[in-house]
Amino acid sequence: MTQKIYEKMHSIRTLTVIFFMSLSLITFSSGDLIDDICRKSSDFKVCTDSLRTDPKSSSADEKGLVRILLQQCLAKATSIYNEIVFLLKETKEPVLKQCLEVCKDNYDGAKDDVAATIKSFDANDFTEAISHASAVESGPIDCEESFTEPPVRKSPTKQKSNDLINFVGLTAGLIDCISKSCLS
Template sequence: MLLLFLLVLFTQNYFSHGDLIADTCEKTEYPRICISTLRSNPDSKTADVKELARIILKAALGKVNTILNQANDLLKKTKDRLVRQSLNVCISVYDEALDEIPDAIANVGTNNSEANIQASATIVDADTCEESFSNTPFKADNNAVKQLAVVALDIIASLG
């Protein structure tokens, strides 16, 4: 009997928390990327809404690092002056994002307006990188950074 009770208790806790992810993500502009990002992170299973926002921001930070690594690699290989200028723009703005996103993560739940400003700056960074190219090699990753930042903003807004 005790085993049955514990099974029911754990099942209810698992599914009610699973609902937190779905409920939180359905209120965002990009629910699909929100749900897939959170479901792929094992920390989200026990996270509250503040931690869900932090997990989304950490995913954006991962994408920023991917872009930076690719941009630095391309910079070493290309001789084209315009491409080099565009790569340097991306490297510059995403270097800033390496500071902005961790600050946003730290401010979630304690200073949401500051977290909001920092997450918003990340969207501007992605747009700036994207617009520096006529045909960017980072289109998918820039879009992912922007969408993750928008999702983070939506979640932070729900915190009040």
């Protein structure tokens, strides 16, 4: 009987030790994958704010979080494209209309490039995904440059274009991190 009591006590001690060791591991990890990932990005605040707006983020792994950012890149590019199409319909001024046509073509290409980035990313072809992401950035850059050629016009999409360029750069940096396993 004494032997059985001793074995039960030993089992209880072992379980208690395992429990407290597990608890200490949880305490020492940050427990917030979004913060951990975004610390590796070029803009922590934009990264965390963007991911926290998507309900799927709470259950996503590292690759899933970057994919969410890629989906947001596509949504941003599509939104700017739609704004440009609307502005083209409303604009009567010929030079502004010409600049907006350049933007429309470039953003149409940017949307395609984001889609290609997502496809390469999903196939774990991170080098190709980064290459496509770089191409995405050229769309808004070329769009905004069209407004700086004489006669100079004020771009109605400048801030949104700059935001997209930065967001794509942030996301491409995280794709590069995944390819080098620096997020784990």
